[in-house]
Amino acid sequence: MKNSQMKTLLKVLSYMKRFLPLLLLSIIFAGINVALTLYFPILTGDAIDLIIEEGRVDFDGIYLILEKGVYAVLVGAIAQWLMNVCNNRMTYGIVRDVRRDAFATLQKLPLKYLDNHSQGDVVSRIIADVDTFADGLLMGFTQLFTGVATILGTLFFMFAINGRIALAVVAITPLSLFVAAFIAKRTFSMFQLQSATRGEQTAFINEMIGNQKIVQAFHHEDENLERFDEINERLEKYSLRAIFYSSLVNPSTRFVNSIVYAVVALLGALFAMAGGITVGQLSCFLTYANQYTKPFNEISGVITELQNALVCAGRIFELMEEKQEIPDKEDAVVLSEADGSVVAEHVCFSYEPERKLIEDFNLSVKPGQRVAIVGPTGCGKTTLINLLMRFYDVREGCIKVNGIDMRNITRESLRANYGMVLQETWLKKGTIKENITMGKPDATMEEILAAAKAAHAHSFIKRLPNGYDTMITEDGGNLSAGQKQLLCITRVMLCLPPMLILDEATSSIDTRTEAKIQKAFGTMMQGRTSFIVAHRLSTIQDADVILVMKDGKIIEQGTHESLLSQNGFYRELYESQFRG
Numbered sequence: 042m043k044n045s046q047m048k049t050l051l052k053v054l055s056y057m058k059r060f061l062p063l064l065l066l067s068i069i070f071a072g073i074n075v076a077l078t079l080y081f082p083i084l085t086g087d088a089i090d091l092i093i094e095e096g097r098v099d100f101d102g103i104y105l106i107l108e109k110g111v112y113a114v115l116v117g118a119i120a121q122w123l124m125n126v127c128n129n130r131m132t133y134g135i136v137r138d139v140r141r142d143a144f145a146t147l148q149k150l151p152l153k154y155l156d157n158h159s160q161g162d163v164v165s166r167i168i169a170d171v172d173t174f175a176d177g178l179l180m181g182f183t184q185l186f187t188g189v190a191t192i193l194g195t196l197f198f199m200f201a202i203n204g205r206i207a208l209a210v211v212a213i214t215p216l217s218l219f220v221a222a223f224i225a226k227r228t229f230s231m232f233q234l235q236s237a238t239r240g241e242q243t244a245f246i247n248e249m250i251g252n253q254k255i256v257q258a259f260h261h262e263d264e265n266l267e268r269f270d271e272i273n274e275r276l277e278k279y280s281l282r283a284i285f286y287s288s289l290v291n292p293s294t295r296f297v298n299s300i301v302y303a304v305v306a307l308l309g310a311l312f313a314m315a316g317g318i319t320v321g322q323l324s325c326f327l328t329y330a331n332q333y334t335k336p337f338n339e340i341s342g343v344i345t346e347l348q349n350a351l352v353c354a355g356r357i358f359e360l361m362e363e364k365q366e367i368p369d370k371e372d373a374v375v376l377s378e379a380d381g382s383v384v385a386e387h388v389c390f391s392y393e394p395e396r397k398l399i400e401d402f403n404l405s406v407k408p409g410q411r412v413a414i415v416g417p418t419g420c421g422k423t424t425l426i427n428l429l430m431r432f433y434d435v436r437e438g439c440i441k442v443n444g445i446d447m448r449n450i451t452r453e454s455l456r457a458n459y460g461m462v463l464q465e466t467w468l469k470k471g472t473i474k475e476n477i478t479m480g481k482p483d484a485t486m487e488e489i490l491a492a493a494k495a496a497h498a499h500s501f502i503k504r505l506p507n508g509y510d511t512m513i514t515e516d517g518g519n520l521s522a523g524q525k526q527l528l529c530i531t532r533v534m535l536c537l538p539p540m541l542i543l544d545e546a547t548s549s550i551d552t553r554t555e556a557k558i559q560k561a562f563g564t565m566m567q568g569r570t571s572f573i574v575a576h577r578l579s580t581i582q583d584a585d586v587i588l589v590m591k592d593g594k595i596i597e598q599g600t601h602e603s604l605l606s607q608n609g610f611y612r613e614l615y616e617s618q619f620r621g
Contacts, residue, residue: 070124077117086325161244170353177350188336231283298334381408381570387438413581416590460533464545
C-alpha cells in the first residue's frame with residue numbers, strides 16, 4: 042500500500058513541476074500570512090503590558106500598537122487571498138492536465154481495454170475521481186503550507202519567549218502525530234473500497250440509462266432496483282466507515298491539543314508568579330499554544346482528504362498506465378489508395394489465449410470482388426472484420442493489403458481505405474450534416490445531397506424541422522433505428538473508399554427501402570472490394586464469393602449456386618431460412 046501511495050504521489054508531483062512559479066509564490070504568501078498572524082499576539086502581549094495598574098495605562102502606546110495590528114491584519118488577509126489564487130490556479134491547472142492526459146490515453150487504448158471495462162467505470166475515473174482528487178489537492182495546498190509555516194513560526198516565537206515551556210510543548214506533540222498516523226492507516230483502505238464501489242455504481246447507472254427500453258420491455262425494473270440497492274448499501278457502508286475513521290482524527294488531536302494548552306497555562310502561570318515572564322508574555326504564549334496545535338488538526342484533516350485524493354488519483358493513473366495500442370512502426374507505409382486485394386495467410390487469433398477462435402485462416406480476395414461472410418453466431422464473422430480494420434492484431438500469420446502486411450501500414454491510412462457500416466449505429470451529438478460529413482469534412486452540399494439520395498435518406502431528412510441542420514441528440518436518440526442506419530450508410534456513400542465493410546448494414550431497414558438500398562450498394566460496390574456480413578442469405582446471392590464460416594474456419598467457399606449444389610452447411614443455412 043505504501044509503495045502504491047508513494048508511486049501515485051510522485052506522479053502528482055511530476056504534474057506540479059509545470060507550476061513551480063505558482064508553488065513558490067503560494068509558499069511565499071503563506072509565509073507572509075503566517076508571519077503577520079503570529080506577529081499579532083506579540084502586539085496583544087505588548088498592549089497588555091502597557092496596562093500597568095488602575096490609572097497607569099499608556100494609551101498612546103496602545104493606539105500605536107492598534108495601528109500596527111490593523112496593518113498586520115490587512116496585509117495578512119491580502120497575502121492569504123493571493124495564496125488562495127495561486128493554489129486555485131495550480132490545482133485546477135493540474136486537474137486540467139490530468140484530465141487531458143487521461144482522455145488522450147483513452148484515445149490510444151486498444152479496443153480490448155474498452156471491451157473488458159464498463160463505460161461507467163471509465164467515465165467515473167475521468168470525471169468523479171478527478172473532482173475528488175481536485176478537492177483533496179486544493180485543501181492540501183491551502184492548509185498544508187500555512188499549517189507547516191504556523192508550526193515552525195510558533196515554535197520559533199515560543200522558544201524566543203521561554204525555552205523550557207516550549208520544550209514541554211514539543212515533548213507532547215508526537216502524541217498528536219501518532220494518533221493521526223494510526224487512524225490514517227485504517228482510513229486509506231476504506232477510501233479505496235469507497236472509490237471502487239462508486240465507480241461500480243456509476244457503471245451500473247450508465248448501463249441502465251442507456252438500455253432503459255430493454256429494461257422496461259422485459260420488466261426488469263425490480264431486479265435492477267435490487268441490484269442498485271445492493272451496490273448503494275455497500276457504498277453507504279464503505280463511505281460511513283471511511284468517514285467514521287477520518288472523523289476520529291480531529292477530536293483525537295483536539296484532546297491532545299487541550300493537554301498542550303493546559304500544560305502551557307500551568308507552567309506559564311508558575312513562571313509568571315516567579316517573575317520569569319510577564320502577564321503579556323503569558324497571554325502571548327497561550328495564544329501561540331493554540332495556534333501551534335491548531336495546524337495539527339488541520340493537517341490531520343488534510344492527510345485524510347489527501348488519502349482520498351491519492352486513491353482517486355491512483356485510479357486515474359491506473360487508466361493512464363494501461364498498455365496502449367502498439368504504435369505504428371517508424372517505417373510504416375502510408376497507404377494512399379488500396380487496389381482492393383486482401384490476402385490472409387495462416388491467421389490465428391483469439392481474444393483470450395485459452396479460448397481458441399480463428400485458427401489457420403486463409404483467404405485471397407481479388408480487387409473489386411464482393412465477398413459475403415455467413416455462418417452461425419460466434420463463428421468469427423465480426424472478429425474477421427475487427428482484424429481487417431486492425432482493431433486487433435493477429436496472433437499468428439498475417440493479413441496483407443496491396444501485398445503489404447497490415448502491421449507495416451499506418452492504421453490511419455489503412456482505415457481511411459475502408460468504408461464501414463455496422464449493425465450497431467453510432468451518431469454524435471450535432472447536426473445531420475455534421476454526422477454525414479464525419480469522414481469528409483470538406484464535402485460540398487451537392488455531394489452531401491447526392492450521397493443522401495443514393496442512400497434513400499434524403500426523403501426523411503428533408504421532413505425534419507431544420508433539414509440537414511437539424512440537431513440530433515447523443516447517439517441519434519431522437520431518430521428511429523432505421524433512420525440512424527440510413528445516416529451511417531450516407532456517411533459511407535459520401536466517402537466512397539476503395540474497400541467496403543457492410544456488417545448487417547440493412548438490419549434495421551424495412552424490406553421496401555432495403556431493396557432500394559441494395560441497388561444503391563450494387564452501384565457503390567462496382568469496382569470496390571466489399572466484405573458483406575449477413576444473416577439474411579437473400580441479400581448476398583449476387584456475391585462473387587461466399588465464405589461459410591464455422592468455429593473460426595472457412596468450411597465452404599464459392600458462389601451461391603455452387604454452394605447450394607454441394608448440399609453442405611450453406612444449403613442447411615439457406616433452407617432453414619426459406620423452408621416453407
